[in-house]
Amino acid sequence: MSDSTTHLYAQNGDPAFPKIVLPGIPNLAQIDVYESNGGYGALKKAVGMQPEAVTDEVKRSGLRGRGGAAFPTGLKWTFMPKGNEKPKYLAVNADESEPGSFKDRQILEFNPHQLIEGILIASYAMGVKTAYIYIRGEYYKWFRILETAIAEAYAHGFVGENILGSNYSVNVYVHRGAGAYICGEESGLMESIEGKRGYPRVKPPFPAQNGLWGNPTTINNVETIANVPAIIWNGAEWFAKIGAQKHPGTLLFGVSGHVNKPGVFELPSGTLLTDIIYNYAGGVPGNKKIKMVIPGGSSMPPLRGDQLEGVRMDAESLKVVGSAIGTGGVIVMDEDTELTNVLLRIARFYWHESCGQCTPCREGTGWMKKILQRMSDGEGKPEDLDLLVRVANNIEGNTICALGDAAAWPVKFTIQRFRKELEEEIMRQAKSAA
Numbered sequence: 001m002s003d004s005t006t007h008l009y010a011q012n013g014d015p016a017f018p019k020i021v022l023p024g025i026p027n028l029a030q031i032d033v034y035e036s037n038g039g040y041g042a043l044k045k046a047v048g049m050q051p052e053a054v055t056d057e058v059k060r061s062g063l064r065g066r067g068g069a070a071f072p073t074g075l076k077w078t079f080m081p082k083g084n085e086k087p088k089y090l091a092v093n094a095d096e097s098e099p100g101s102f103k104d105r106q107i108l109e110f111n112p113h114q115l116i117e118g119i120l121i122a123s124y125a126m127g128v129k130t131a132y133i134y135i136r137g138e139y140y141k142w143f144r145i146l147e148t149a150i151a152e153a154y155a156h157g158f159v160g161e162n163i164l165g166s167n168y169s170v171n172v173y174v175h176r177g178a179g180a181y182i183c184g185e186e187s188g189l190m191e192s193i194e195g196k197r198g199y200p201r202v203k204p205p206f207p208a209q210n211g212l213w214g215n216p217t218t219i220n221n222v223e224t225i226a227n228v229p230a231i232i233w234n235g236a237e238w239f240a241k242i243g244a245q246k247h248p249g250t251l252l253f254g255v256s257g258h259v260n261k262p263g264v265f266e267l268p269s270g271t272l273l274t275d276i277i278y279n280y281a282g283g284v285p286g287n288k289k290i291k292m293v294i295p296g297g298s299s300m301p302p303l304r305g306d307q308l309e310g311v312r313m314d315a316e317s318l319k320v321v322g323s324a325i326g327t328g329g330v331i332v333m334d335e336d337t338e339l340t341n342v343l344l345r346i347a348r349f350y351w352h353e354s355c356g357q358c359t360p361c362r363e364g365t366g367w368m369k370k371i372l373q374r375m376s377d378g379e380g381k382p383e384d385l386d387l388l389v390r391v392a393n394n395i396e397g398n399t400i401c402a403l404g405d406a407a408a409w410p411v412k413f414t415i416q417r418f419r420k421e422l423e424e425e426i427m428r429q430a431k432s433a434a
């Protein structure tokens, strides 16, 4: 095992630039390479601790979920009942279907063993004996990588019966979805694993009480779980010091749209958005101005390009400026972007992906798409913006799952923040169609 300064869980040891989940070590997806860099060391440490102490370490680290809602991970684990009256499950969410989100697949491709190690530690902490990784159907290449990595982990005695000579056993399975965004919603995901249509469930009861097959279940995102080995290895205090105090650690920022170097960048939470766009993603082609940025995947409220100065990328800072961290997927749009087309594209996605279970979402997403299509065809009127807001308001908060909000927010907040630009576009499109 390498020493702590080069250990893969804290590559280069510099708290300003830690690479926790993507340490960039060549061939790390191979178990021998992973182990020779210290991999599975945290699992060995964890099984020597009391399960409650493992959960407590994660709780004290301040780790928050990376799947969209930034919910405190350790706290979520404590919702799982103690005792073994019923089987308990962990479902790792690798559905990654939100437009603008493509960060989890980097972990699946370049560091799958750290995810598996995290799953084993989390399972140990919660008394889980069966863990699933739910992966979107289109991620076939990544499914194969995971299958290989899991087979290696079984062969090395990390997964299966009595792991590392302990009396703790856990099996890990990969479950492929069929390519539906709704199956990323945690209860839709569980329905899908159970072999049913991915219809979200009414909550409460929450998954920790009534999850897979009616049993206690925890659902966590890939990036969330991949952070766990580093926390156990280095301790909660180490992790808590990285990045923003209330949302610590690194985040994977997937940057797309009008930037010179789109990609995934692992940076401390709280990094300036302008730093991410201009320094890491290479700025905007042709040095154009930015019109709009969606900071956390397509469902999050957008920010105006002229209000990006000083915006920090963590859950609390983004709340202050009226948006949210979501999946950390930063979508950059330059000054020439037609916002009506952007909204139409987004609305079409949510209309297509609505499961149809709740009337406001099923009907409302269709109406938003129709109105935006009309604008794009040059038949829109400025009053249509008010109509869109009314439809969005009728969806928001009125559905079983948050897909309704995800569909309503981009429309509602883009209109709120770009009304003048949208009115001008509608008039321009109407003129050119005349």
Ligand SMILES: Cc1cc2nc3c(=O)[nH]c(=O)nc-3n(C[C@H](O)[C@H](O)[C@H](O)COP(=O)(O)O)c2cc1C
Residues within 6 Å of the ligand: 064, 065, 066, 067, 068, 069, 070, 071, 073, 076, 093, 094, 095, 096, 097, 098, 181, 182, 183, 184, 185, 186, 187, 219, 220, 221, 222, 224, 225, 401, 402, 403, 406
């Ligand atoms: C429509 C919809 C789609 C979602 N898709 C994903 C997804 O692809 N991956 C993910 O981790 N979370 C997704 N979520 C959030 C999950 O429901 C859940 O909160 C998350 O997986 C919990 O993990 P975390 O606590 O580690 O963030 C989605 C939520 C909604 C409403």
